[in-house]
Amino acid sequence: MSFCLGLTGSIGMGKSTTAQLFADQGCAVWDADAAVHRLYGKGGAAVGLMQAAFPGAVENGEVSRAALKLIIGKDPAALKRIEAIVHPLVAQDRAAFRDKAQSDILVFDIPLLFETGGNAEMDAVACVTVDAQTQQERVLARGTMTVEQFRHILQKQMPIEEKMARANYVIETDTLEHAEAQVAEILADIRSKLSHA
Ligand SMILES: CC(C)(COP(=O)(O)OP(=O)(O)OC[C@H]1O[C@@H](n2cnc3c(N)ncnc32)[C@H](O)[C@@H]1O)[C@@H](O)C(=O)NCCC(=O)NCCS
Ligand SMILES: Nc1ncnc2c1ncn2[C@@H]1O[C@H](COP(=O)(O)OP(=O)(O)OP(=O)(O)O)[C@@H](O)[C@H]1O
Known part of the structure; x- marks a missing residue:
């Protein structure tokens, strides 16, 4: 059984960049946003369901994020309906990754880890x-979001102070070098615990 480390934080705080640092140091990484991209892409499992719920959101066989943002802009409650379609499919994709990944420590980059209760499936x-x-x-x-879209997403996420208080480790992403050093410390800590378990 691999050790499962959830990686979270607020929008734009450096999850993807930090996930890459974990990958560079030998961890297998699963990325929730990338899973959403696969689900929305041609042949993706979300396309048919989104077509049925939001007919205008599917263009050329894939879900258009630009169209979704316009829909959410007009009707903020649409995001909840999108989540109800997408989150169960994301959970399936994550389980499939966990079942076949090989490294000792698996890292799950999940923006909404605490909001969706996914932390219950993590070891740390x-x-x-x-x-x-x-x-x-x-x-x-x-350049992909207006300040209004940024604020809307931000106010939907749990405050960062609360995420930090609930996390086992906090990584400051002020510089790449600092983040890299913190990643190395975390991996050393987990590996020393695993070797004493
Ligand atoms: C709202 C959408 C169209 C915006 O697309 P866009 O390409 O501009 O942004 P991107 O997907 O890269 O998201 C930017 C940031 O916002 C966060 N975010 C996205 N959706 C949500 C949400 N429902 N609640 C809170 N934060 C969110 C992302 O995780 C990321 O940190 C898109 O994110 C979407 O379809 N979201 C619904 C699916 C979802 O809940 N994804 C979150 C990860 S499971
Ligand atoms: N340790 C760091 N030092 C300096 N810049 C960083 C660091 N980590 C991330 N950044 C910069 O911050 C920006 C956002 O980083 P990243 O895309 O990794 O965030 P994210 O949390 O995955 O974003 P999102 O929530 O939108 O998915 C990028 O421009 C990235 O280069």
Whole structure:
């Protein structure tokens, strides 16, 4: 049985970047947002269900994120209905990964880990964090979201202070070097616990 480490944090705080640091240090990584991309893509398991629920959201056989954002912009409650379709499919994808992954430590990059109760399936949780201003600057610099869309997603997520308080490890993503050192410390801590178990 592999050790399952959940990796979470608020939007744009550095989950994907930190997940890559774990991968560089030998962990197999599963990424919830990437799973959503597969589910929304051509032939993905969410396409038919989304077509039925939001006919305008499917274009050329795939779910359009731009169309979804317009739908959510007009009707914020639509996000809940999207989640009800997507989250069970994401949970299935995660279980399939866990069943076949090989490394001693598996890392699950899950933005909504605590919000969806996924932490119950983890042996430990690491939470990434950075100050609110840097967070907003990083998200808006990607150019994929307006400040209103950013705030809407942000207010749906559990406050970062609460995520940090519930996590076993906190990783500050102020610089790459600092994050890399914290990842190495966490892996050493987990591996020493595993070797004494
Ligand atoms: C709202 C959508 C269309 C925005 O797409 P876009 O490509 O612009 O952004 P992206 O998917 O990269 O998300 C950006 C950030 O917002 C977070 N986020 C996305 N959906 C949600 C949500 N329902 N609640 C809180 N945070 C969310 C992401 O995890 C990520 O941290 C898209 O995220 C979506 O379809 N979300 C619903 C599915 C979902 O709940 N995904 C969360 C991971 S399981
Ligand atoms: N340790 C770090 N040092 C400096 N910059 C970082 C660090 N970690 C992440 N960043 C930068 O912050 C931005 C957001 O990082 P990343 O995409 O990893 O966040 P995320 O939490 O996965 O985002 P999302 O919630 O939108 O999926 C990127 O531009 C990335 O380069």
